[in-house]
Amino acid sequence: MTPTHPPGRVAIPALPKQSPTPPSRTRLEGFNSASPAEAHHTLLTCLNSLRWARRIAAHRPYPDLDSLLAAADEAAYDLTAGDLTEALAGESLPPLPDDVYGAAHTALSAAHAAYETRFGHAFVIYVGDTPANETLDRTLEAIRSRLTNDPEEERVVAAEQLRRLARGRLMGMLRGAGNCAT
Template identity: 60%
Template sequence: MRDGLSHLNSIPPKTAEAALLTCYGSLRWARRLAAHRPYPDLGALLAAADEAAYDMRPADLAEALANETALPHLPPTTLVGSAARTALHAAHAAYEARFGHVFVICLDPEHPGEHLDQVLTGIRARLGNEPDEERAVAAEELRGIARARLVRLVRSARP
């Protein structure tokens, strides 16, 4: 992992920003992380990412949410029935109509077979939130997603 972090630390700022934007879709967040390089270890990078995420303004959060995909990757249709997919699409549409942005949730990487249930349960539970409360929940979910993506980015980086 050290080699991937060394790579991230050494690439030009604009290249680092572009890579970081794949983890959290706010340009302000990506610029902040790129500007504070080099990071001595993954823990320092993750701590900086958390701090930057906590400091996001409403417009930065809106930008990050706008850059997220509508639905997570799910198992092939043969493993997830069409009724389940229909329920997911309907729940997501209701969520997006209520809050004006895509539903985001940090899924457990250890149990991919449970992702559909996690998403459906999460959407249904969070549809009852007030908009301000949901923005805070979505911001926390995005922070968790960004952490997971940063770990993958560092692990996949080539020196």
């Protein structure tokens, strides 16, 4: 499979900007009252699965953030193999931070290439609860560890990581972090 991204990039989502205040009720109301097309588009920036986005958009309005996140989790758990393939194909691969030294770029690029060759899709990992200075090490460790998985086991792990990414992106969007895409 030919990578669809420049070398040296891995699916490490930018950490959402966290606000010390709870999510704005008006943002949830805005999501609830958005047109179906707008809600669908917004959801696709959080997880590129048409079925997932349609399902969540169709069940609006949500009374609170917890209800929306529960619906997002449930829809993510119900992804079919085809839905998962679609979602994995839609993952963007942001660049590594500029201050990462060259050897780390080389090691991460090599590990990612091995992963993509073995599994046929981009490596995804949720790092939202990882300190920024540990993200690179955690990612490299996770790629190396997950390379030992068989393909079916890795699809389960990747699906869980996608669920966590979608949840984090939804929370970021509703907290006012702007576009929830990475």
